[in-house]
Amino acid sequence: MSAPGDTGRGPADAPIDLLDLTRAGIESLVQGWGYKPFHGRNLFKWIHKHGLTDFEAMTDLSKPLRQRLAATCTVAPPRVVLEQPAPDGTIKWLTEVGDGQRIETVFIPETGRRTLCISSQVGCALDCAFCATARQGFARNLRLAEIVGQVWYATRRLGVAPSNVVFMGMGEPLANFEAVVATIDILRDDYAYMLSKYRVTLSTSGIVPNIARLGIVSDVALAVSLHAPTNALRDELVPINRKYPLEALVPACKAYLRGDRRRRITWEYVMLDGVNDGLGEAKQLIRLLEGTPSKVNLIPFNPFPGSGFATSPPERVEAFRQRLLRSGLVATTRKTRGEEIAAACGQLVGLVQRRRPPLAGAAARGAEGARP
Ligand code: SAH
Numbered sequence: 301m302s303a304p305g306d307t308g309r310g311p312a313d314a315p316i317d318l319l320d321l322t323r324a325g326i327e328s329l330v331q332g333w334g335y336k337p338f339h340g341r342n343l344f345k346w347i348h349k350h351g352l353t354d355f356e357a358m359t360d361l362s363k364p365l366r367q368r369l370a371a372t373c374t375v376a377p378p379r380v381v382l383e384q385p386a387p388d389g390t391i392k393w394l395t396e397v398g399d400g401q402r403i404e405t406v407f408i409p410e411t412g413r414r415t416l417c418i419s420s421q422v423g424c425a426l427d428c429a430f431c432a433t434a435r436q437g438f439a440r441n442l443r444l445a446e447i448v449g450q451v452w453y454a455t456r457r458l459g460v461a462p463s464n465v466v467f468m469g470m471g472e473p474l475a476n477f478e479a480v481v482a483t484i485d486i487l488r489d490d491y492a493y494m495l496s497k498y499r500v501t502l503s504t505s506g507i508v509p510n511i512a513r514l515g516i517v518s519d520v521a522l523a524v525s526l527h528a529p530t531n532a533l534r535d536e537l538v539p540i541n542r543k544y545p546l547e548a549l550v551p552a553c554k555a556y557l558r559g560d561r562r563r564r565i566t567w568e569y570v571m572l573d574g575v576n577d578g579l580g581e582a583k584q585l586i587r588l589l590e591g592t593p594s595k596v597n598l599i600p601f602n603p604f605p606g607s608g609f610a611t612s613p614p615e616r617v618e619a620f621r622q623r624l625l626r627s628g629l630v631a632t633t634r635k636t637r638g639e640e641i642a643a644a645c646g647q648l649v650g651l652v653q654r655r656r657p658p659l660a661g662a663a664a665r666g667a668e669g670a671r672p
Pocket of ligand 1: 430469470505570600601
């Protein structure tokens with residue numbers, strides 16, 4: 301269908317997956333064909349607001365445009381191969397992303413909220429000591445279509461869009477910067493998911509230069525996987541700390557808030573028995589976060605086979621939390637959801653092809669971790 305020269309595409313080319321384009325991308329695609337940007341906006345809306353994949357059903361697009369779309373484009377939703385519902389209402393979806401690789405998406409219903417936890421990479425390269433995804437190694441970044449497709453799919457499947465989206469699934473979102481920022485654009489777009497900046501949360505292990513880059517293009521909520529109040533301990537638990545230590549990380553996070561008093565950083569802190577859960581660490585944490593608008597989210601460690609770590613007893617988690625509260629910090633304990641289906645934090649492993657055996661180092665760290 302395409303005339304030579306205009307898009308450079310012929311019928312023999314692979315179709316463009318429109319889930320791979322932001323609104324601006326779709327607008328410029330149709331503009332290149334001589335249409336107005338609003339035609340692209342309508343198309344974008346049909347895809348994300350109404351969940352259509354069939355161009356023929358997009359009734360406010362002209363027939364020639366629909367034909368052109370049918371000849372050159374596609375809307376290819378993710379291939380979900382398994383849906384696992386848990387008794388608490390949590391649902392986990394496994395999606396095939398080629399090469400036998402799978403990623404996971406988790407839906408977490410709460411009163412007044414429908415949170416979707418999405419993945420940004422196949423596996424993860426960061427090797428955090430207590431994380432199941434880390435044991436799988438890193439395969440590749442997900443494409444925009446594969447990230448936003450998780451939201452597209454969940455919305456269709458549930459019949460309602462999520463109220464909150466968190467980048468807390470597999471992978472390090474700031475290591476897949478462009479695709480993650482494009483996903484955020486679509487999540488925030490009024491012609492798509494219409495989520496406010498308070499309802500999109502990006503969780504990072506602390507890729508400091510990309511925290512600054514994110515601050516330039518976005519203002520979504522930032523959660524940071526802190527897990528330790530000192531470099532010595534964080535170097536072991538979150539090895540990216542060796543590259544971007546606390547004295548770089550904390551100021552970068554504070555700068556991200558740009559002095560907006562309504563915003564604060566959420567610090568995620570996984571409670572590991574005898575490793576980072578003592579009152580001494582609580583005091584160090586208080587000192588570390590002084591002057592940074594903060595909320596500390598204590599996460600009970602979700603064990604998995606061979607992790608080498610144990611969950612802190614609930615009394616110790618509560619004592620830690622009380623210590624933080626007394627200092628004036630906001631501190632909450634995350635409720636574990638979807639345990640029965642291994643959908644809880646840090647348990648997402650998909651069936652990523654193992655690139656390397658479990659590290660001897662991880663086991664060694666685990667053994668150290670068991671010492672009080
Ligand atoms: N790469 C991003 C997203 C990771 S998942 C990041 O590091 O922030 C979201 C949170 O779950 C992170 O804080 C991560 O450290 C935490 N987590 C990982 N494994 C866990 C486990 N086994 N139990 C509890 N939380 C875990």
